[in-house]
Amino acid sequence: AQKVTQAQTEISVVEKEDVTLDCVYETRDTTYYLFWYKQPPSGELVFLIRRNSFDEQNEISGRYSWNFQKSTSSFNFTITASQVVDSAVYFCALSGAAGNMLTFGGGTRLMVKP
Amino acid sequence: EPEVTQTPSHQVTQMGQEVILRCVPISNHLYFYWYRQILGQKVEFLVSFYNNEISEKSEIFDDQFSVERPDGSNFTLKIRSTKLEDSAMYFCASRVVRDSRTDTQYFGPGTRLTVL
Numbered sequence: 001a002q003k004v005t006q007a008q009t010e011i012s013v014v015e016k017e018d019v020t021l022d023c024v025y026e027t028r029d030t031t032y033y034l035f036w037y038k039q040p041p042s043g044e045l046v047f048l049i050r051r052n053s054f055d056e057q058n059e060i061s062g063r064y065s066w067n068f069q070k071s072t073s074s075f076n077f078t079i080t081a082s083q084v085v086d087s088a089v090y091f092c093a094l095s096g097a098a099g100n101m102l103t104f105g106g107g108t109r110l111m112v113k114p
Numbered sequence: 115e116p117e118v119t120q121t122p123s124h125q126v127t128q129m130g131q132e133v134i135l136r137c138v139p140i141s142n143h144l145y146f147y148w149y150r151q152i153l154g155q156k157v158e159f160l161v162s163f164y165n166n167e168i169s170e171k172s173e174i175f176d177d178q179f180s181v182e183r184p185d186g187s188n189f190t191l192k193i194r195s196t197k198l199e200d201s202a203m204y205f206c207a208s209r210v211v212r213d214s215r216t217d218t219q220y221f222g223p224g225t226r227l228t229v230l
Contacts, residue, residue, distance in 0.1 A: 035218070045157070045205060045221035091157060100145060100209075101159040101170055102219060 002027045004094050004105035012111045013082050021077045021108045023092030029053075032096050034068065034075045039089040039107070048090075051075060082112045116140040118222035120206050126228045127196055135191045135225045137206030146189045147207040147219060148181065150174070157205065163189065164211070196229045203227075 003026040013019045025034065036048040049059065051068050059066050063080045079086055089109045093102040119138045127133050139146050148160040162169040163181050180192045189208075193200055203226050207219040 037221070042223075043203060043226075044223045047218055047220060050218050093157075100162050100219075101147070101172070102149070102157075103159070104157040106156045 002029075002032075002094050002096060002103040004092050004103055006090075006092055006105035006108050008108045009106065010109045010111070012113065015084060015112055015114050016081050017112075018078060018080050019082050019110065019112075021079075021090050021092075021110065023075045023077065023105060025073050025075065025092070025094045027094060027096060029096040032094060035093040035095070035102065036066070036075075036077050037091045037093060037104075039091060041088070045091070048077075079110075082110075084112050084114055086110060087112045118206055118208055118220055120204075120222040120225050122225060123223065124226045124228070126230065129198060129229055130195050133193050133196055133227060135193075135204050135206075135227070137189045137191070137208075137222055138187050139189055139206065139208030140210070140220060141187070142210055143208035143220075144211040145169070145209045145217075145219075146181075146183070147209075148191045149205045149207065149221075150202040151205065151224075152199075152202045160191070160204075193227075196227075198229050201227060201229045 005024045032053045034051045038046045056068050065078045067076045089107045091107045092105040095102050121136045146163045149157050151157045159172050161171040161175045161181055178194045182190050203224045205224045206222040209217045209219045
């Protein structure tokens with residue numbers, strides 16, 4: 001069975017602070033895929049990034065960066081210089097090689113205050 | 115940019131009534147999904163659909179639920195006899211079937227179902 005844990009249910013920061021959202025996963029698959037989705041107050045799920053288990057290279061996209069550590073089964077997400085528009089619920093998700101379903105974590109609600 | 119669309123955005127129904135939630139996946143996508151999110155909780159997988167048949171389903175997807183691709187563009191989720199606990203946001207997603215190493219599921223905006 002697959003499991004995704006986002007231990008931080010809610011984080012509050014002041015604008016321009018850096019913030020890291022933690023994600024820990026469990027899977028028996030040797031090949032798997034990790035994702036981050038953003039859910040703004042309007043409710044939709046917006047795809048942010050996908051990482052394959054065989055590619056441990058970290059990625060940066062503007063103010064966003066992701067740190068994939070296979071040794072600790074973690075896929076953490078950092079927002080640098082946070083902005084009010086970053087306020088949302090962020091979900092980490094996992095997909096196995098054989099199945100296609102996404103297993104989501106419980107989400108982290110990020111509140112960025114001006 | 116192509117998007118997954120869902121209708122209606124909000125559906126209110128009485129307990130025991132049948133509802134049909136509609137989705138139009140991205141046009142060249144071949145794999146379709148339904149997920150649900152009870153208010154304040156995580157997103158849960160319901161069912162996946164490929165080549166006109168269910169590929170995978172969760173324990174939540176019992177006999178009260180069914181899916182259909184009635185034509186070349188729509189993908190529907192039917193709940194036969196709604197219960198109060200079916201109240202949730204229902205998300206449709208789709209992905210192109212090209213390479214599992216790069217394919218990503220793209221989600222629609224959701225349908226909020228309220229069962230009274």
